[in-house]
Amino acid sequence: MSYQANANRYQTMPYARVGRSGVKLPRISLGLWNNFGGVDTHENSRAMVLRAFDLGINHFDLANNYGPPAGAAEETFGRILKSDLGVYRDELFVSTKAGYHMWPGPYGEWGSKKYLVASLDQSLKRMGLDYVDLFYSHRFDPETPLEETMSALDLVVRQGKALYVGISSYDPVQTKKAVDILNHLGTPCLIHQPYYHLFSRGIEEGLLDVLDTEGVGSIAFCPLAQGLLTDKYLKGIPSDSRLAKKAGFIREEEVNATNLAVLQGLAVLAADRGQSLAQMALAWVLRGGRVTSALIGASRVSQIEENVKALERLDFSSDELAQIDALAAKAKF
Numbered sequence: 638m639s640y641q642a643n644a645n646r647y648q649t650m651p652y653a654r655v656g657r658s659g660v661k662l663p664r665i666s667l668g669l670w671n672n673f674g675g676v677d678t679h680e681n682s683r684a685m686v687l688r689a690f691d692l693g694i695n696h697f698d699l700a701n702n703y704g705p706p707a708g709a710a711e712e713t714f715g716r717i718l719k720s721d722l723g724v725y726r727d728e729l730f731v732s733t734k735a736g737y738h739m740w741p742g743p744y745g746e747w748g749s750k751k752y753l754v755a756s757l758d759q760s761l762k763r764m765g766l767d768y769v770d771l772f773y774s775h776r777f778d779p780e781t782p783l784e785e786t787m788s789a790l791d792l793v794v795r796q797g798k799a800l801y802v803g804i805s806s807y808d809p810v811q812t813k814k815a816v817d818i819l820n821h822l823g824t825p826c827l828i829h830q831p832y833y834h835l836f837s838r839g840i841e842e843g844l845l846d847v848l849d850t851e852g853v854g855s856i857a858f859c860p861l862a863q864g865l866l867t868d869k870y871l872k873g874i875p876s877d878s879r880l881a882k883k884a885g886f887i888r889e890e891e892v893n894a895t896n897l898a899v900l901q902g903l904a905v906l907a908a909d910r911g912q913s914l915a916q917m918a919l920a921w922v923l924r925g926g927r928v929t930s931a932l933i934g935a936s937r938v939s940q941i942e943e944n945v946k947a948l949e950r951l952d953f954s955s956d957e958l959a960q961i962d963a964l965a966a967k968a969k970f
């Protein structure tokens with residue numbers, strides 16, 4: 638059946654300005670790292686993307702290597718654009734990245750201009766797009782001069798293949814250098830994509846300060862710790878979970894007795910706030926407005942519907958924050 642977007646899709650989702658740019662992003666965005674590959678059911682992937690869009694999630698995050706196999710998530714997204722979402726292209730904010738291994742030989746990964754430019758060309762073909770809204774350097778390359786990596790980002794913008802550029806998982810010093818080079822080139826860094834959830838708070842030690850000072854936005858990946866910060870594992874390991882499927886980077890050791898007790902405590906606290914654990918974990922990432930958007934993953938439509946409701950309550954009392962800190966400090970990874 639042909640898809641018609643929900644007429645009310647912009648009524649409840651809040652959009653936040655990304656740093657000091659002209660762009661706004663939904664406070665919750667959808668990433669296609671897992672569950673959108675060639676091994677997954679296309680109808681489920683399509684249903685998740687379309688439901689997300691109907692709920693006001695107009696930012697979809699991809700990378701060259703998402704699948705499996707690598708490249709398949711971009712192909713899936715391309716199929717959905719062709720069948721359903723293409724007519725809404727100007728309402729969408731589509732990102733992709735390059736940095737991890739894609740093809741054999743010396744030009745198939747990291748941060749050379751050779752790799753980044755070729756990879757974006759391949760991504761555009763897979764998605765059937767003329768341009769992406771945002772292109773990222775997926776990881777810092779210690780061997781390539783940062784000037785070269787950043788000049789590749791500048792080049793693809795000048796070529797019209799990307800509108801904005803970003804960096805992912807760069808540390809605070811690397812970030813400051815990258816931002817300075819991009820400013821010098823005249824293509825400012827729009828956004829940083831770091832790892833952040835209530836058990837992993839590294840970005841609070843310097844990175845967020847750099848981003849605030851430089852006017853760069855942030856979009857936090859794995860805000861649910863790949864599903865750990867939900868009620869999913871509280872009663873064992875479901876056979877259809879990411880952990881059971883051995884997908885992503887979630888490890889069985891993380892579901893240990895200590896962490897389960899912490900998660901139970903967090904779930905009680907969440908219930909007191911009228912939220913599920915997943916909703917409270919997302920609200921925690923977005924609290925205070927320092928993080929522009931929380932970049933979730935999903936394996937089914939109902940998770941997206943549950944997660945978006947986190948936005949109904951983003952405020953925390955100092956007592957709630959202290960209780961979360963005390964519980965999180967006990968977790969063992």
Ligand SMILES: NC(=O)c1ccc[n+]([C@@H]2O[C@H](COP(=O)([O-])OP(=O)(O)OC[C@H]3O[C@@H](n4cnc5c(N)ncnc54)[C@H](OP(=O)(O)O)[C@@H]3O)[C@@H](O)[C@H]2O)c1
Nearest residue numbers: 668669670858859860861862863864867878879933934936
């Ligand atoms: N820049 C980078 O290097 C980098 C690295 C990793 C990820 N990312 C980006 O971040 C995105 C999100 O990463 P992520 O998928 O790890 O994020 P996440 O939101 O921490 O975890 C998503 C997973 O948690 C489970 N889940 C989600 N909502 C749930 C709910 N309400 N109840 C129960 N379980 C729920 C699902 O797993 P089940 O399959 O178990 O149901 C889902 O696939 C990726 O798609 C990608 O775009 C970027």
